[in-house]
Amino acid sequence: MEERKRALVIVMDSVGCGAASDAADYGDVGADTLGHIAEAFAENQLPFAMPHCVSWGLSNIHPLPQHAPVDSPKAYYGKMRPAARGKDTTCGHWEMAGVILDEPFSLFPQGFAPEMVAQLEKATGHTFIGNKAASGTAIIDELGVEHLDTGSLILYTSADSVMQIAAHENVVPIDELYRVCKIARTLCDTWRIGRVIARPFIGAPGSFSRTSRRKDFSMNPPRPTILNVLSEAGWPVVGVGKIYDIFNGSGITHSVKTENNAEGMQKTLKLWEDFERGLLFVSLKQTRRKPGGIAAMQIPSGALLHTLVTDLPGNRPFSVNEFPERMAIDTARQLVYALVLCPANNRLLVASYENRRLALVSLIRLAGEPNNVYADVRTGRIFVFYAAADRYGFAVYDAQTHKKIRESADPAFNGSAQHCVRDPRTGHLLITNLGKNTLIELDPESMRVVRTLDQRNPLQGLAHDPARGLVFATAPMTRTLEIKDRSAFRALAARRVRCGLADAAFDAPTRTVTVGGYTGAVDIFAARAPWRRAAALKTGHLLRNLHAAGNGRVYLCSGCGVFELDPRKATSR
Template identity: 40%
Template sequence: MARAVVIVLDSFGLGATPDAADFGDVGADTLGHIASWREAQGRPLRLPQLAALGLGQAAQAASGAWPAGLDRCAEPLGAFGAARESSRAKDTPSGHWELMGCPVDFEWGYFPQHDDPSVPTFPEHLMRRWYDACELDGSLGNCHGSGTTLIERYGDEHVRSGLPICYTSNDSVFQIAVHERHFGLDRLYAICATAKRIFDEIGIARVIARPFDGQPGAYRRTAGRHDYTTPAPSATLLDTLAAAGREVHAIGKIHDIFGGRGITKHRSGDGNAALCEETLLALDECADGGLVFVNLVDFDMLYGHRRDVAGYADALEAFDRFLPTLTTRLRGDDLLALSADHGCDPSWPGNDHTREHVPLLFYGGGVPAARSLGIRDSFADLGQTVARHLGIAPLQHGRTCW
């Protein structure tokens, strides 16, 4: 029986969607701008494996231009295209859920960004309830911002005072950073769970625990991140597989994004390289008819949000070098699907996600070679295609890609 591997290159966009103006993202192009920047440095972006799967053609369909310096492959090895998100957001849960057949047809709650930085971002009445419930004397930050920047700014004061650092972005998210040893990881998780119950009242999608370690001037995030996520509003591919008695191996933050629902085994890892190794181990264990579902978070967390074009380019090339190791481990009837959940153009102003097309690249058993999929109207077409490959009931949303 066939198996499937779905890898989400977190934030790997291929160019702005027609509705990008609604999000302030007209002109965003994660891959295109990375490729142009790298070529301007005199060293073109080298992604031969992804190019052989049709990445260039997919990017051209999405943005209207071939990425600068990218290899040209006239006959890609699989099916290739791009997709637009039908959900009315550009956040992590919405993108992942839609990939698995569950578009989000409602608006999340958000924290507005004030022109005056002295105005607290979070509603005082909700924060006061949270402080009282968790026996906290207050918090630091209380603003929009980059977590790494805020840890540098407030880390010393946090260690002295014990007050958690709280911040958000343009996503529907409340993030809490604490020093793992001084504050305690279990205590961090407890206050995050409490915050999620309180902020559910205004429709906030996620509360994220962001532990860090280290000394003044050298703080670093640890692998103890945990997302407290609103459950998907309807059944996903994972739920359908679980109901059919199939295995779902979740790698990275997939478990958190889906709240553990429909997942039979979870593997974590600190960074893309470790997550790629966990993917190989999961593939070795995955039974016939099962799914290995992977999120590679570094593209987004380390390079997209931090607007690190060079780091993003290097990470893409590292993943490209890993691909032959993965494809040689596939069985003859296994399906490999590569996509993303949104964009996060590292050349774009600010530090938030960008509303972009995402790649749809398919390779393996039953995949028609050199098949152009064009532009799909929903990420859910990926989930529907995987469902058919695995021989289970069709999903409620999405169309098969061939």
């Protein structure tokens, strides 16, 4: 039976795990939804039952009063820091799909400006009441009677970048409400408002209730996301819940609407049973106001995760992460926890790149989780580096047959083997070990470590100018590009870098060094003293690896594809 090639991502939209480093800029110092909920349960002697998430490593990420950290978590786990400017639902989901907003969406905590409301009334032919930040159910209770008496539509917003328009279905037909929201969407593009939401409701005063015919009108992401990359390559991308609305359908091949989390989880289970290939992207609804809202999710979530995990072996990565919300109506700038199960996925993908297209050649099954890989063209060998505590060293494969030639458990790699370059003068490979503050020199012919050199700062990215005997290394802790002498690795200079550091690339034809990072920003420096910054730009995508092909172009690799950069023009294509 052919192996299923599928991935599942579930977003729990409400459960931040501590204030982000820039929380003060957003008025969110002290925000910690997960921690506060866990404390409330402990204080009231109530069980905080999240056994599957805890077994995956949730209590290793964040201290929980009722759960100790586990010795051997079943999943990869960690905290993710938001990189985009903003903290609302749209920019958070877009960032998870690879698009980082440089400019935040507009927020209106005091309501929309009078001139904006005037434009909206003129364009739609309706009058509006409310115009403030409020809970949707509360404002319907407050203004529902006035709406019935006057016919004026209820206009409100929230802590998100959103314009919401509510109307009783017996007063404003649903098609008319949608027409009004479509017009509002065109105006909101100019005002940089992420979403317009139609909020129909029914019932009598005192018993108003919102209906299932809510409809979102969102902005399109400004650049392609990983969803677009997958769908354009022929992979199914199925959105469950509000995923379709958040991305305005961009990159989604099929959408499944849900009324609540219980329905969302049941539909996810049903879809997953028959899901053969592609991405299943699920967003569970926000559970605001009180810890009990989170508690109501726990038992069905546990059942969902248990069922999925028992069916997981042989699948692609399955992850649970979240987009942070405060335990009230306000959105908060918090850290994001991520739990990722990826069994039987330790494989090396070998692909060809021609005419700007990647083509799969083969898959090499690996014995463990690799930290990095380097293909040495001169020897025709592929080096796979391991850096886990229980497995470190390297394995060597033949680039033609893909058969393993040798494996070495060298302790020099214990830590975090990051990036690798080849010194053409010696033929040796240079590898940074971020976890040990060392540089490793490896002879690919004998497949042995020649030496390790201690470094003052942890190094990650690496680039090499063989003609001048220079090495360029990125130091993420000091946010600098270090220029070193190749023979002794002596520091010659250091330059402050504005982007989040991931990798560096030296381009000989343009005599430049390009540095890129996880924020999507790129800095370009002259590769000669005094090493001046020549240009800076923003790609809007998380960058992992950079490669200079020696043709005056630098290739920036992200989760959404490969971007070609001309350092002389400092523009990306």
